[in-house]
Amino acid sequence: GEDVEQSLFLSVREGDSSVINCTYTDSSSTYLYWYKQEPGAGLQLLTYIFSNMDMKQDQRLTVLLNKKDKHLSLRIADTQTGDSAIYFCAESITARQLTFGSGTQLTVLP
Amino acid sequence: SQTIHQWPATLVQPVGSPLSLECTVEGTSNPNLYWYRQAAGRGLQLLFYSVGIGQISSEVPQNLSASRPQDRQFILSSKKLLLSDSGFYLCAWNGAPEAFFGQGTRLTVV
Numbered sequence: 084g085e086d087v088e089q090s091l092f093l094s095v096r097e098g099d100s101s102v103i104n105c106t107y108t109d110s111s112s113t114y115l116y117w118y119k120q121e122p123g124a125g126l127q128l129l130t131y132i133f134s135n136m137d138m139k140q141d142q143r144l145t146v147l148l149n150k151k152d153k154h155l156s157l158r159i160a161d162t163q164t165g166d167s168a169i170y171f172c173a174e175s176i177t178a179r180q181l182t183f184g185s186g187t188q189l190t191v192l193p
Numbered sequence: 194s195q196t197i198h199q200w201p202a203t204l205v206q207p208v209g210s211p212l213s214l215e216c217t218v219e220g221t222s223n224p225n226l227y228w229y230r231q232a233a234g235r236g237l238q239l240l241f242y243s244v245g246i247g248q249i250s251s252e253v254p255q256n257l258s259a260s261r262p263q264d265r266q267f268i269l270s271s272k273k274l275l276l277s278d279s280g281f282y283l284c285a286w287n288g289a290p291e292a293f294f295g296q297g298t299r300l301t302v303v
Contacts, residue, residue: 127294
């Protein structure tokens with residue numbers, strides 16, 4: 084079955100880079116996503132990448148995909164206190180149903 | 194642009210009482226709609242999805258049910274709430290490949 088795994092916690096200093104990692108098991112995954120959830124709020128789509136891409140960059144965010152190892156990462160450059168949130172990795176084959184990881188709680192320390 | 198509305202934002206209900214959570218989508222037609230539950234462990238569990246009016250697929254046997262009375266309306270219901278129904282409920286619309294979420298309903302069953 085499908086499975087998406089993430090580490091539960093990550094702490095970084097303000098101004099440093101954050102790297103949040105995710106592994107998935109379904110080799111048929113076509114779309115891979117990163118969502119951000121702030122306290123008490125819904126999920127906000129940050130970015131997504133097609134499985135035929137290795138990298139996608141959008142301002143401070145860089146997504147790296149290693150399809151061979153089924154490993155996805157999200158790098159946040161110059162991490163700010165406003166980046167503190169839970170980050171969810173998700174995968175989908177058809178883009179109509181997503182499977183989510185358990186989320187990584189990112190804490191940005193001053 | 195597409196928007197998704199979900200209400201209420203918070204709800205405290207006694208055990209055994211009924212439940213009705215509503216989700217509506219604007220700016221699109223014939224959307225795929227989803228209900229997720231996020232329990233204390235933070236992972237998202239897909240409860241129901243609907244590809245059209247009157248079409249509901251259940252992912253997990255629950256004390257809950259869903260209905261799609263109109264194209265852009267998705268309702269999550271229960272006849273008698275259990276303590277274990279407490280959690281954060283999220284409605285989502287899938288624009289393939291992106292999925293967009295409502296702001297969520299925090300349900301506490303007491």
